[in-house]
Amino acid sequence: xxxxxxxxxxxxxxxxxxxxxxxxxxxxxxxxxxxxxxxxxxxxxxxxxxxxxxxxxxxxxxxxxxxxxxxxxxxxxxxxxxxxxxxxxxxxxxxxxxxxxxxxxxxxxxxxxxxxxxxxxxxxxxxxxxxxxxxxxxxxxxxxxxxxxxxxxxxxxxxxxxxxxxxxxxxxxxxxxxxxxxxxxxxxxxxxxxxxxxxxxxxxxxxxxxxxxxxxxxxxxxxxxxxxxxxxxx
Amino acid sequence: xxxxxxxxxxxxxxxxxxxxxxxxxxxxxxxxxxxxxxxxxxxxxxxxxxxxxxxxxxxxxxxxxxxxxxxxxxxxxxxxxxxxxxxxxxxxxxxxxxxxxxxxxxxxxxxxxxxxxxxxxxxxxxxxxxxxxxxxxxxxxxxxx
Numbered sequence: 501x502x503x504x505x506x507x508x509x510x511x512x513x514x515x516x517x518x519x520x521x522x523x524x525x526x527x528x529x530x531x532x533x534x535x536x537x538x539x540x541x542x543x544x545x546x547x548x549x550x551x552x553x554x555x556x557x558x559x560x561x562x563x564x565x566x567x568x569x570x571x572x573x574x575x576x577x578x579x580x581x582x583x584x585x586x587x588x589x590x591x592x593x594x595x596x597x598x599x600x601x602x603x604x605x606x607x608x609x610x611x612x613x614x615x616x617x618x619x620x621x622x623x624x625x626x627x628x629x630x631x632x633x634x635x636x637x638x639x640x641x642x643x644x645x646x647x648x649x650x651x652x653x654x655x656x657x658x659x660x661x662x663x664x665x666x667x668x669x670x671x672x673x674x675x676x677x678x679x680x681x682x683x684x685x686x687x688x689x690x691x692x693x694x695x696x697x698x699x700x701x702x703x704x705x706x707x708x709x710x711x712x713x714x715x716x717x718x719x720x721x722x723x724x725x726x727x728x729x730x731x732x733x734x
Numbered sequence: 735x736x737x738x739x740x741x742x743x744x745x746x747x748x749x750x751x752x753x754x755x756x757x758x759x760x761x762x763x764x765x766x767x768x769x770x771x772x773x774x775x776x777x778x779x780x781x782x783x784x785x786x787x788x789x790x791x792x793x794x795x796x797x798x799x800x801x802x803x804x805x806x807x808x809x810x811x812x813x814x815x816x817x818x819x820x821x822x823x824x825x826x827x828x829x830x831x832x833x834x835x836x837x838x839x840x841x842x843x844x845x846x847x848x849x850x851x852x853x854x855x856x857x858x859x860x861x862x863x864x865x866x867x868x869x870x871x872x873x874x875x876x877x878x879x
Contacts, residue, residue, distance in 0.1 A: 547874055551865040581874045625858065657849035659858075670844040674837055680793070723793065734851045 532615035533562040538605035542623040543573045550582050552629040565612055567605045568595040603713050607703055618694045627691040631733045635693045638731050645726040647693040649733035650686035656732035676715055682722045687715045691733055698726055
């Protein structure tokens with residue numbers, strides 16, 4: 501709501517700043533976060549993830565969308581039990597008949613997302629939900645379209661990785677940095693917060709599958725000129 | 735196309751509008767000039783129509799510009815002959831080898847300096863225990879797989 505001020509002078513500038521601040525306040529108060537978690541055989545981890553998300557995101561409007569690819573170990577039953585505990589409007593179960601790939605899992609989850617921000621996480625506890633508040637805070641401070649977690653910057657790190665995994669991660673990053681100049685330090689990490697419209701735009705323009713898909717998403721987003729920020733995560 | 739053109743004929747070509755005017759005194763415009771007037775905008779318009787992803791184009795253009803600059807330096811070195819020609823001919827090969835070595839070096843540095851946080855593993859185990867206790871009280875099945 502713009503308060504009309506009749507005096508002259510720097511009237512236009514003041515009003516612009518007031519409108520911008522009010523828009524940001526509106527966005528802060530109406531921000532809803534849809535957390536998409538693709539799962540396959542994550543019977544134990546999905547319960548832990550849900551508990552940790554609820555623990556660290558108290559006071560924030562969010563929903564968890566579990567996209568299960570027909571897990572044979574009963575992941576969907578666990579999710580139904582969690583729905584009894586936490587409520588069906590907070591945990592949405594959107595299963596698929598069989599393993600259809602990560603990119604399509606994101607698109608499927610995106611269709612059912614009702615928030616204006618989307619977080620993508622892995623269900624195997626390699627992404628700890630305790631970093632979610634720092635993602636949200638960074639986005640609100642900078643107004644960025646994408647906030648990505650990086651493990652290569654000082655303060656970030658990994659635990660429990662063997663040499664082969666470190667080699668492929670570093671090798672892929674160096675290769676992509678040499679030829680693609682993406683402007684992001686960690687291309688292979690998949691712990692990200694997107695504005696919903698930005699994610700839809702980026703996903704529709706990606707063509708690869710599998711491991712490369714995560715890298716392609718962030719490279720395409722950086723090409724299209726979206727504002728990308730980084731947050732350290734472990 | 736260049737044969738008979740009416741007076742004041744406007745030729746729309748995607749993003750370009752070309753006015754081809756026939757002088758009213760009946761003299762004919764030089765056809766070669768007309769051809770070049772149509773040809774250059776047509777090519778540039780078709781380039782932009784065939785490559786809708788302008789953001790991708792810009793990165794390829796950057797890389798091409800870099801390669802063209804390097805090739806220009808190489809050719810000028812060949813012409814000037816400051817360095818003996820046998821070395822100059824092998825310069826591109828040396829460049830590729832250097833690039834490969836640089837890549838391997840960066841991977842090695844990255845591997846050695848890979849930041850690890852073993853204390854996170856301990857914190858994670860604590861979180862798991864806390865989560866399991868809470869969920870057991872709520873009736874969620876958290877037995878091992």
